[in-house]
Amino acid sequence: MVTMTVEETWAAPQADGPLEATVTIPGSKSLSNRYLILAALGSRPVRLTGLLRSRDTDLMIGALAALGVDCRVDPNKATNVTVIPPAGGRFRGGARVDCGLAGTVMRFVPGLAMLADGPTRFDGDEQAYRRPMRPLLEGLTQLGARIEYLGQEGFLPFVLTPPDRLVGREVTIDSSASSQFISGLLLLAARADGPTTIVHSGQHLPSLPHIAMTVEDLRQAGVRVQANPDRCRWSVEGRGTAGTGLPDQVQVEPDLSNAAPFLGAALIGGGQVSVPNWPDHTTQPGGLLPGYLETIGAQVDMVPDGQGSPTCRVTGGEAIHGLGDFDLSPAGEIVPSIAAILVFADGPSRLHGIGHLRGHETNRLKALATEITRIGGQARELDDGLAIEPVPVHRLHGAVMETYADHRMATFAAMIGLRIPGIRVRNIGTTAKTMPDFPGMWKRMLAGEDQG
Numbered sequence: 001m002v003t004m005t006v007e008e009t010w011a012a013p014q015a016d017g018p019l020e021a022t023v024t025i026p027g028s029k030s031l032s033n034r035y036l037i038l039a040a041l042g043s044r045p046v047r048l049t050g051l052l053r054s055r056d057t058d059l060m061i062g063a064l065a066a067l068g069v070d071c072r073v074d075p076n077k078a079t080n081v082t083v084i085p086p087a088g089g090r091f092r093g094g095a096r097v098d099c100g101l102a103g104t105v106m107r108f109v110p111g112l113a114m115l116a117d118g119p120t121r122f123d124g125d126e127q128a129y130r131r132p133m134r135p136l137l138e139g140l141t142q143l144g145a146r147i148e149y150l151g152q153e154g155f156l157p158f159v160l161t162p163p164d165r166l167v168g169r170e171v172t173i174d175s176s177a178s179s180q181f182i183s184g185l186l187l188l189a190a191r192a193d194g195p196t197t198i199v200h201s202g203q204h205l206p207s208l209p210h211i212a213m214t215v216e217d218l219r220q221a222g223v224r225v226q227a228n229p230d231r232c233r234w235s236v237e238g239r240g241t242a243g244t245g246l247p248d249q250v251q252v253e254p255d256l257s258n259a260a261p262f263l264g265a266a267l268i269g270g271g272q273v274s275v276p277n278w279p280d281h282t283t284q285p286g287g288l289l290p291g292y293l294e295t296i297g298a299q300v301d302m303v304p305d306g307q308g309s310p311t312c313r314v315t316g317g318e319a320i321h322g323l324g325d326f327d328l329s330p331a332g333e334i335v336p337s338i339a340a341i342l343v344f345a346d347g348p349s350r351l352h353g354i355g356h357l358r359g360h361e362t363n364r365l366k367a368l369a370t371e372i373t374r375i376g377g378q379a380r381e382l383d384d385g386l387a388i389e390p391v392p393v394h395r396l397h398g399a400v401m402e403t404y405a406d407h408r409m410a411t412f413a414a415m416i417g418l419r420i421p422g423i424r425v426r427n428i429g430t431t432a433k434t435m436p437d438f439p440g441m442w443k444r445m446l447a448g449e450d451q452g
């Protein structure tokens, strides 16, 4: 294990007065990586604009390149990328795919490997070896794949050998550990010969907005999908080698989950933070954020912007309220940001429906309980979530906070540091998983520099 001195940690800046900032948020990780996959599954070049460029999307671009997809980055603007699928829609076998710690890469790219002309080897960060993979790989096995596990069964690393031909059929998996298993199968099903029906057999299904996002993006790519989330069934028209047909150019929405630390800062630090280009309609779970923040005590205004989408302006209120018993299963990925705000609440919160966060970048329930306790707060894991009790702010104190290679634990710690002096953060660079320059953006927000 690498140990770090205090000097190597990042001193989280405190808010020394009410915030007054406009922050432009880079493209959505989830949309960027879906569009990259959907473009690769098509038969014509697609130009993606406003694409997120961060570790997770660069890993996706690297994975596509390894499989024979030509991804051309605009030399004048790195967020514009043209994706050129391989001729005939057949991906290059014999590839090695590095998934890093990216759920979207490890759960979506094996689908592409089903259409390759040879086996593909999947590997990733050591920490990724603990992220669940088995239900996805069982689904792919039902579609004809052969999986050879190279480490622990059910986890990375593994080799996937594709079937000679991908034929649609009914596939049943338990997706309670991650919605990404269903999304990965849905994306691939667009290229099957004949229809595919995907059935979820488990009790709980997290992150339903992310599944709705996959369905909407497939439809945008001309693929017919019947979605019955209430019955846990999704059917996809298989378009065979005709593949998907995204428009020639697709603009990516800002990442609304990455907006959460900045908008949440207005509650913790006081004042106002605005995020421009807030989509009028979105499938991103971050679309639920304005409503959550209002419940917690913020004032939220959607300020019209004349021509484009409105600006979301969040103003911190007098008090921060606990959420009581609250189901966060639709928006698990923003739990660390919500939790950071709730540390300062005047009442308790019991966040439910998020047991699957134990299989995220790290065991987030354990990490959040540990880090809240470390600064003098009170939190404990629940079977399906996290309980946070109010503690007077003068009892909270500085500490060196761990981030567990988890970008959202790093932004969580930065949020805590807005109000508590002496917070230092280990490995702030881990935020590069989904945000290219979080420390710079945070500093500019605190300085009130307009990033709009």
Ligand SMILES: O=C(O)C1=C[C@@H](OP(=O)(O)O)[C@@H](O)[C@H](O)C1
Pocket: 029, 030, 031, 103, 104, 177, 178, 179, 180, 183, 206, 207, 210, 332, 333, 356
């Ligand atoms: O499909 C996606 O883009 C995602 C789905 C969610 O995964 P889980 O269902 O595993 O939480 C989310 O947490 C993750 O950040 C991104």
Ligand SMILES: C=C(OP(=O)(O)O)C(=O)O
Pocket: 101, 102, 103, 104, 333, 360, 361, 408, 434
């Ligand atoms: C869970 C997350 O990421 P991943 O796509 O790696 O699952 C996340 O970003 O919060």
